[in-house]
Amino acid sequence: METIVELKNISKTYQQGEVEVKAVNDVSLSVNKGDFAVLCGPSGSGKTSILNLIGGLDEPSLGNVWLEGVNLATQTNAQLAEIRKNRIGFVFQAYNLIPVMTAYENAAFVLDLQGIKEKEIHQRVMQTLAEVGLVGLEHRRPDEMSGGQQQRVAIARAIVTRPAIVLADEPTANVDSHTAESLLDLMQKLNQQHGITFLFSTHDQHVIDRAQRIIQVQDGTIASDECRV
Amino acid sequence: MNIISLASRNVYRSGHRSLVTIIAMAFACAMMIVFATLMEGFVAGSERNIVSMNVGDIQIHDLGYRDDPDIYNSIVDSGTLASRIRKIGFTASERQFAFGLLASDQSSAGVLLRGIDLTFEHTVTQIDQHLMSGTWLDLADQHGVVIGKKLARLLDISLGDELIFVGQTADGYMANDAFHVRGILKTVSASIDNAGVYMSSEMLRELIALPEDAHEIVVMRKKRTSPLVIATEQVATLATEQLEVMNWQQLMPVISRFMETAQIQTFIMLLFTYIAVASVVLNAMLMSVFERINEFGIMKAIGVRPWQIVQLIYAETMIHTMLASVIGVVMGGAISWYLQLHGIDMSSIADGISFAGIALDPIWYAQLSTKSLVIPVLFLFAIAAIAVIYPAAKVALIRPLEAIHHR
Known part of the structure; x- marks a missing residue:
């Protein structure tokens, strides 16, 4: 099984005033290609911190993170930006779409940053919007769409670049249970049909129930790592 | 993006x-x-x-005239010099000056009579177009004068009123004559507004008995873009050592x-x-x-x-x-x-x-x-x-x- 992400003895300590908070404590973990895995645990357990370290949004205090064999600690900020642009898809809890752009433009944004030609962008974006069920809504701006539709655009933006991994931080936290189920159906379908690797951070039981692999995080450490398949 | x-x-x-x-x-x-x-x-x-109203680009005076504006400190053979300046591509006009007292029915004031060449003055200044009221000088009306606006106020006179001038001639006698107001100027400069009286060169020459010479030659460049310093040097080459050639920037440094x-x-x-x-x-x-x-x-x-x-x-x-x-x-x-x-x-x-x-x-x-x-x-x-x-x-x-x- 091809390893996409590998964490070796990762620790992350934050300074809150004069108090040091150890958010991640000596975590070692690998995520394989095609995984549909969740980091679950109570609030403050360190799951989002692990996701941020994998995404190159934060630097570990100790240890190393490898993404497709590249040690993120050795990368400059510009190189990390390139890795995030080309190899990682992000889905955030609050959707975080660019408000002045339409659904189409939000999905096309990263492809445009990659310098892909307009014709190919159009083809890939339209195909991706069709996959996430947004045909006919491509010209709507975020404030003209429901929460579920916005999260679908966020998923489209995350997968349209064909990343090595999609990191989804509490993707169902802001939507109702019915919408959450349909979003999970979508992501599961993308995982099964296209082999896209998903790593979630969540405490939503709906997400946990769908996962093939459940990584329980507690007090900054991996309490259990259970594979259901 | x-x-x-x-x-x-x-x-x-x-x-x-x-x-x-x-x-x-x-x-x-x-x-x-x-x-x-x-x-x-x-x-x-x-x-x-x-x-454009008075100084011109360049002025020529007798060497001592600016320090001592005496009627005798005149430019000898000024007509010939002015004509030579015109020949090298400039416009030039002669002026004569005389100090004296000007009186109206109501009041009197110290004035500077300014005799100007009506043929050439308009080629060096636009003073003839700067009238507040009345008309400009005319050779046919030798006793008609144009005066500064504050002087008119001071003497309490208006167009057509009579003025008496008393001064000195170049040969040491008393100069006096009666004039009438043809025009009143708009604001030009403090000296002209307060004490300026314009008349024709012919009239002033006759009044002060100075038949040929002038006290000032005013020169203007034909092309406004040509450098003033070079123009001053060109004009200076025609002047004798007894004359002072200065451009307006040298005359008015402040x-x-x-x-x-x-x-x-x-x-x-x-x-x-x-x-x-x-x-x-x-x-x-x-x-x-x-x-x-x-x-x-x-x-x-x-x-x-x-x-x-x-x-x-x-x-x-x-x-x-x-x-x-x-x-x-x-x-x-x-x-x-x-x-x-x-x-x-x-x-x-x-x-x-x-x-x-x-x-x-x-x-x-x-x-x-x-x-x-x-x-x-x-x-x-x-x-x-x-x-x-x-x-x-x-x-x-x-x-x-x-x-x-x-x-």
Whole structure:
């Protein structure tokens, strides 16, 4: 099984005033290609911190993170930006779409940053919007769409670049249970049909129930790592 | 990433704040255009009053005349010299002067009679077109004179009134004659306004018994763009050692320096006004940037580089500035155009005020030029670009995670 992400003895300590908070404590973990895995645990357990370290949004205090064999600690900020642009898809809890752009433009944004030609962008974006069920809504701006539709655009933006991994931080936290189920159906379908690797951070039981692999995080450490398949 | 498109949408999205910023910038730009055109108008008006109304480009006097303006310190064979100057491509006219006392029915005043060559004076000055009332001198009316406006007020005389002059002739006798007022001049200079009496050279020569010589030759360049210093040197080559050849900048160094520094004064004023504008731009952009810092964090997270975010913020600022410039140029240009035609009537406060001997025109006209439109706009762009450095750098340097969690 091809390893996409590998964490070796990762620790992350934050300074809150004069108090040091150890958010991640000596975590070692690998995520394989095609995984549909969740980091679950109570609030403050360190799951989002692990996701941020994998995404190159934060630097570990100790240890190393490898993404497709590249040690993120050795990368400059510009190189990390390139890795995030080309190899990682992000889905955030609050959707975080660019408000002045339409659904189409939000999905096309990263492809445009990659310098892909307009014709190919159009083809890939339209195909991706069709996959996430947004045909006919491509010209709507975020404030003209429901929460579920916005999260679908966020998923489209995350997968349209064909990343090595999609990191989804509490993707169902802001939507109702019915919408959450349909979003999970979508992501599961993308995982099964296209082999896209998903790593979630969540405490939503709906997400946990769908996962093939459940990584329980507690007090900054991996309490259990259970594979259901 | 189509930065211009994204930036223009962001400008439109923050409609109210963008509008306030653009209006503030446009107002400052318009005011600076008006200020620049008024300064240019002031300088041009002053130069016109100095050069075109009296002094001319270059003056020739007997070596001692300026220190001791005595009737005897005259330019010998001035007619020949003036004609030689005309032959090398300049215009030139002779003048005679005589001090004396001028009396009306009501009052009397010390005056300087100015005899001018009616054939050539109009080629060196435009004094004949600067009448407040009445008509210019005429050879057919030798006893008709044109006088300064304050002198007319002092003597309490109006057009047609009679004046008696008493002075001295070149041969030592008393000169006296009666004249009548043909015209009254607008503001020219303090000396002309208070004591200037214009008459024909023929009349003055006869009055002071000075049949040939002149006290002053006034020279003008035919091409205004030719260098004054070189023109002065050319004219000086024709003059004898007994004569003094000086251009108006040498004759009036204070005014000359003031005019040279007028542009610097405009720049300083631009700078101070725009520092206030910079604080508006900085405030607006800081608000705009910090309000969207979370959005910039997301952009960085999905792969937008810091430099691209700087470009985006600069593009937004430049859109503000461009719109403000268009409004500012239209507003400022329209006001300046109106002031170029009608001027600002300063007569209640500035009538009679002079600077270094040059009377200020009570109507202050603007002078619209490409320079006075372009410089304030360039300044506005430069100030806006400087003001936005801090917010742009702040966002460029913030870590994506910190920006995403910024509340």
